[in-house]
Amino acid sequence: MNEYSIQTRNLNLWYGDFQALKNISTDILKGKITSLIGPSGCGKTTLLRCFNRVNERYGNVRTTGEIKILDKNIYDSDISLIELRKAVGMVFQRPNPLPISVYENIVFGLRIHSGERNWQKSELDEAVESALKGVSLWNDLKDKLQAKATSLLLEQQQKLCIARLLPLKPQVILMDEPCSALDADATKRVEDLMRELAGEYTILIVTHNMMQARRVSEECLFMMLGELVEHAPTETIFSSPKDSRTADYIEGRYG
Numbered sequence: 001m002n003e004y005s006i007q008t009r010n011l012n013l014w015y016g017d018f019q020a021l022k023n024i025s026t027d028i029l030k031g032k033i034t035s036l037i038g039p040s041g042c043g044k045t046t047l048l049r050c051f052n053r054v055n056e057r058y059g060n061v062r063t064t065g066e067i068k069i070l071d072k073n074i075y076d077s078d079i080s081l082i083e084l085r086k087a088v089g090m091v092f093q094r095p096n097p098l099p100i101s102v103y104e105n106i107v108f109g110l111r112i113h114s115g116e117r118n119w120q121k122s123e124l125d126e127a128v129e130s131a132l133k134g135v136s137l138w139n140d141l142k143d144k145l146q147a148k149a150t151s152l153l154l155e156q157q158q159k160l161c162i163a164r165l166l167p168l169k170p171q172v173i174l175m176d177e178p179c180s181a182l183d184a185d186a187t188k189r190v191e192d193l194m195r196e197l198a199g200e201y202t203i204l205i206v207t208h209n210m211m212q213a214r215r216v217s218e219e220c221l222f223m224m225l226g227e228l229v230e231h232a233p234t235e236t237i238f239s240s241p242k243d244s245r246t247a248d249y250i251e252g253r254y255g
């Protein structure tokens with residue numbers, strides 16, 4: 001069995017004439033939390049968005065190279081974007097549940113991804129319970145399943161955004177600054193949740209917060225100006241980086 005969830009080879013990406021990713025080749029370990037760090041504008045979010053091909057929503061994007069997920073190049077012509085986005089879920093900076101009930105948020109993905117299939121109520125109930133248990137929200141929300149998701153606390157909304165990915169059985173969960181809208185206590189609890197989800201899921205997290213990268217991730221990618229400068233176990237990146245640019249960044253010599 002492959003020990004990697006994602007493998008990139010010579011990945012380049014341009015927005016129009018501007019090259020935002022330069023020749024990125026890396027292997028992301030399965031079942032681990034990997035953080036993407038680096039100065040503002042270095043390409044972290046762009047790289048993350050390559051893994052579920054959402055960059056392509058911007059008309060001016062051109063990509064070359066290879067990204068293998070589940071042992072298939074996701075740029076192959078026979079890849080189904082629907083299947084890819086089931087396998088690679090994403091969570092954003094601001095929680096973005098739909099303005100419908102907690103219950104409907106969780107079953108929404110199942111419904112849109114299952115074509116004509118008629119789900120039994122008991123199957124959907126089970127999916128909702130299991131997803132909410134998966135993010136430790138069942139006890140808090142089991143009596144609020146019909147509440148509007150946008151009325152929940154921000155922390156609950158963000159956990160719900162993670163929960164609604166789970167019924168689709170993703171391999172990878174991409175998180176783009178998932179705690180930036182949360183206070184310190186909520187951040188800690190979302191980080192705890194990430195640790196619980198690792199193992200079963202591969203998690204990639206973009207973060208500006210180096211302490212968060214250090215607390216939560218086992219592996220770390222340091223990027224600069226579209227290049228992958230260093231990819232190593234997080235402790236190595238922070239205690240004995242090989243590249244002077246990594247050392248300068250973690251010592252705070254540039255933003």
Ligand SMILES: Nc1ncnc2c1ncn2[C@@H]1O[C@H](COP(=O)(O)OP(=O)(O)OP(=O)(O)O)[C@@H](O)[C@H]1O
Pocket residue numbers: 015018020038039040041042043044045046047058208
């Ligand atoms: N849709 C777009 N069109 C054109 N340029 C873009 C687009 N999105 C990002 N860029 C540019 O690509 C580069 C990388 O941006 P990206 O958002 O990936 O960096 P980042 O490291 O995630 O930044 P930050 O830490 O500030 O979120 C930046 O120079 C940015 O201005």
